[in-house]
Amino acid sequence: MTHWLDEPCATTAFAWTLRRRDGVALGFTSHDRDLVIDGLLHRAGPGMVPSAIVENVRLDADGLDVDGGLTSDAISEADLNAGRWDGAALEIRLVDWTDPSRQRQLASGELGEISRGGNAFKAELRGPGAALDRPVAPRTSPGCRADFGGAQCGVDLMRHRRERPVILAEQEQLDLSGLADGALYRFGRLRFLSGRNTGTIHDIADGKEARIWLTQPPALAVEPGTRVLLSEGCDRSIATCAARFANAVNFRGEPHLPGNDLLTRYPGGR
The missing domain is CATH 2.40.10.170 (Thrombin, subunit H)
Structure with missing residues (x-):
């Protein structure tokens, strides 16, 4: 059976699915008409294009840019300025616009830096590989390192x-x-x-x-x-x-661990 990507007539389009931190989910497609993909309406946005997407098996930091015009009421300049799109989850797929159930995921992650120029915007996608930049083990600190109210903190x-x-x-x-x-x-x-x-x-x-x-x-x-x-x-x-x-x-800290100030002490000093 021929795979849908190997068919002689290409009927593919890009699809973006965004989920903001406040629970709002939006969909856009590079096709010239709206598509319903996995039950979510993806609005036509032909002006939105991703940069080159490169897949590899190495542990390099992955990322790409998504460019687009501010033509959709769903992505307004006011919302961008207010930070509603910061940290939003983004999934980019290639779909068959004749049968949206046929699809292939190209990239996923969360929106990083968002820049604007005129009536256009550029959003950086940070993939799972960005987590490799985080420290493997926590550093010592006199203050607590846990997020207040988080799982390690335990405060309700x-x-x-x-x-x-x-x-x-x-x-x-x-x-x-x-x-x-x-x-x-x-x-x-x-x-x-x-x-x-x-x-x-x-x-x-x-x-x-x-x-x-x-x-x-x-x-x-x-x-x-x-x-x-x-x-x-x-x-x-x-x-x-x-x-x-x-x-x-x-408490996730070491308040009584001697610090660098110990090196400056001398007999008789305080």
């Missing part, structure tokens, strides 16, 4: 989250209604639940009383009444882990 973040409305927003500064102690959210995170920035997540630099400061201003304007979800933060010290969260048993 549901007990340390609050939903509040925004009273006033000025750049990275937000005043929130009903917030008693903003300092609890220092090094925490904020997620917008409504408004133009819905779904985006921001790191919190500091807080005091009913006011918090983000590490950078939201990409889009924040209107009064916007609902946000606040997650408390941790400074990763053993003192905070033990006294505030009673979680010293899960």
